[in-house]
Amino acid sequence: MGRSPCSDKVGLKKGPWTSEEDHKLLAYIEEHGHGSWRSLPIKAGLQRCGKSCRLRWTNYLRPDIKRGKFSFQEEQTIIQLHALLGNRWSAIATHLPKRTDNEIKNYWNTHLKKRLTKLGIDPVTHKPKSNAFLSSSTSTNSQSKNAANLSHMAQWESARLEAEARLAKQSKLGSINQIQNPILECPISSQKSPVVCLDIMTALNGSLMKTGLDKTKPNQSKQPLIPLSEVSYMNTTSPFLDQLMVNNGDLESPTSTVSYSENSSTLVSTLLPECRDGGIDNYNETIALKSIFSDMGVHQFGSSWSQDVFRGNIDQHQHVQESGDNFVEKFTDLLLNASNDLHTFSGGSGGGEMADKGGGSSGNGGLDREYCEDNHIDWNNVLDLSNVSPSDSSVFLGPEL
């Protein structure tokens, strides 16, 4: 089965590239573009197969490749994205501009994987190898349900990120120079101050721990939040989640190769089916979802998102459509760079456990290695952000109301 490797053809060279070959390839592509990779080697005078040329170009010769040591921030991003996406290196690479998927993959295999293992973290699941929560014989049914649902939602989130990665890639193809790395460019990151919470599951988890009214949000006097404990979206029979997972024709399966429309408006209506349908049958559950997003800072997107859409009887559909244009971008930025510290997650009360762990209010997100070492910031804190175990995420516990 399968065709023979292209390099099996007689006369084609394998192995390391010489500088002369590099020069030929570079010169040809600079002058003509790569065009068809299959025909390129002949035109460029190379005794290589097209595939080998393509790999050499994309992984090594391309001018927009950043080489050298990975920064602490890049490591952090890789770990967190890997927790969500698994070994989808190309998807991860879309969030690390100037790094190739091959480079990230190699770095993971040779550095990060071992480091996590040493710390007792399973590099596959990103959970402690002896996970008391999962193995506990005293786990309650609700805990089991929560775990199952967390897994369920993690799958969905993984699929969403994958689609977002495709969007990013398409954008990059369309205007390669217009895409800037929000992580690298983030002014807040350069200030070495905020905590980044990438992990939506952790955020969701934190929100699940919360109950009651969120004082940080506007207009709640009109529409108080439904206590999350009373909302059934984490129940396996949640019609909202079920709808989220299956009702949108484009969103076939959280684990399948995602085919949902790469259209942010569609994504919004996927998230907010009642908006799509024009009804508010799932209003309570939507309010719960709002609470989650607001906790993650989505309320900062602008009034059309947090104030208008959820206020009540306004033209929700229109507002979502309007805000949907850059929803994906903002949402992903939020996950990856988000500027908010964990105060948000701890109800805005001015410093949570993470802040304490991370050496004061500066937290650990967006910090470079030197800074972390200077300030005795424990690497484990980074790992906390990718740990989705509900039982040990006290970091995200909100104030009891």
Next chain:
DNA sequence: AAGCCGGACAACCGCCTCGTG
């Protein structure tokens, strides 16, 4: 100095997806 070993990373291989006729 020579051999061994392991880390790092470039390159390859096989499979998959997607576009096209």
Next chain:
DNA sequence: GCACGAGGCGGTTGTCCGGCT
């Protein structure tokens, strides 16, 4: 709908190099 080719992706292998004995 099907076949085919191009390109992409992730896993694996090969090679180089520095440290250690």
